[in-house]
Amino acid sequence: MSSASDHDVLVGMGFPADKVLLAHPGDLDEPAEGETLGGEPSGKPAEASSSKEDDGEIQDGEQTAQSLMCDECQKLFRDASAAERHATKTGHVQFSESTTAIKPLTEEEKAEKLAELKQRLAEKRELRLLQEKEEEKNREKIRRKTGKELTDAREKLEEREMQKALLAKKKEKEEERLAKAKIKEQIEADKKERAAKREAAKQANLQHRQEEEAAEAARVAQASKEYTEARLQIRRPDGQPITHTFQSTDTLQVVYDHVTPHIIGPFQLATTFPRRIFGNSEMGKTLKELGLVPSAVLVAIS
Template sequence: MSSKSDRDTLIDMGFPPDKVDRALKAVKNAGLQPAMDWLFSHPGDSDEPEGGATLGEKPIGEEISETSSSLKNTEEGEIRAEDQTAQSLVCEDCQKLFRDASTAERHAIKSGHVNFSESTTVIKPLTEEEKAAKKEELKRVLAEKREMRLMQEKEEEKSREKIRRKTGQELSEVKAKLEEKEMQKALIAKKKEKEEERLAKAKIKAQIEADKKERAAKREAAKQATLQHQQEIAIAEAAAAANVSKEYSEARLQIRQPSGSPITHTFQSTDTLQVVYDHVSQHVSEPFNLMTTFPRKMFGDSEMEKTLKELDLVPSAVLVVSLP
């Protein structure tokens, strides 16, 4: 199939270029079929085929007015060569006839033939059979053009479909990549959230353990203080219950330090508090004071020379080392 224009198609079918131009102009370039219909409905003397005809065959073309002399010669059946005039041009290379120089020139351009001469052969108009054949040729050409157009449209549709598919695939890939990135971000955020939650739980657990230890230490300290207080009460009650008239020569003292184990020592009831202070000084390296726990009393310099008996520390008592 070719891609010729309507004008080239009609000229190749044997219609003269001038007549083809008039036909296309008359139908306002409406297409091949309207132009063909116009050509068949407007025969004239100026119409001649472009493609020409082979010598010895019936020429293809439209009606040509014959002169009265040629009609007479035809009726008589013979025409002398010397009385005939040139009615057409013949291609010596392929023996095709042409109405005028323009059609011969067009043939020369297409075929490359250059040998032309004048001919007395008259190109006769188309017969009904030839017109029918041209119409069939036109239908064939139109069908070929339609087929070509349909094929072109199919190819274009295939091309557009490929582009759509490719575009859709690219969009799908872009969407998939975006979704993957969003998923990665979500996973990172979730992982971070879990880590923060783990750290928060660990912090709360550590705080709970610290609170437990603190409460246990407070309970133990309270227990020790209670036990100590009970011991002091027992000692005081025992001292109160003792016979005041009984004479004791010794005093057993328990002296508690700020740190470390208590100092327990037996003194003479006639020893002064200074003796006790000197004994405690061997264990405590910094200045201190002595005091009782029950009843609570702080000893000063005025009591240092008094005996333990005079200070009611006989037969036993509990003293506390107090740092200033």
């Protein structure tokens, strides 16, 4: 039951409307000025004068309104304030005056109604406390659920961030490994290239020394002995070298004519060390005059 209906109960018990304050039930004991509790106003005569007091009969139409009645639910109300509260609570709007007087409550009935009202108020307070506790439990459940969801979301986010960090670290390590492998390959390639260059230089120096030794031996032999033959090795631009023994008195033209069928295109003859290219002016000179006796290595230059 709402506070408005409790108010109606108290008013129905005879308490004055301006004294019915549920927050201050002690005020209910004091009647309004000019009224008696559950009775008529104090200033009203005890006996109403009437022109027909002798027989107590009234004519039709002389009835006076004793209350207000709701035409929709047939409930009686002491005054317009009570009817207005009923209309607000129920939505009923059809009211009419009634000649039926609302019987005043006895003191026992008033006490019983008041005790019942207090009981209902206590039950309402207890119910409100239970509802508030239940609502607090529900709010606590919602807070816990929300907190758990936030915690789960935070943990998932941290897990994703950790996975990202691990993947980034793994990628960084892989890139570092590839970079180190590439550097190592480059170092190995540089080592091989330097070794190949050293080997090539070594072979070139060895060949150079051999040629120097051969030339020196030829000069020594020529100085100590008179040779009549010259053994020449002619290196072609491609293919195997040509080796042939000529007379020391043969000219360079004889050597050129001997080599020409084995080489495609024009060419010139030259010594390897010291470097000397023979031109047309040397074609008529003998091999002895050119210092090619007893042996020499010539190169055919295209």
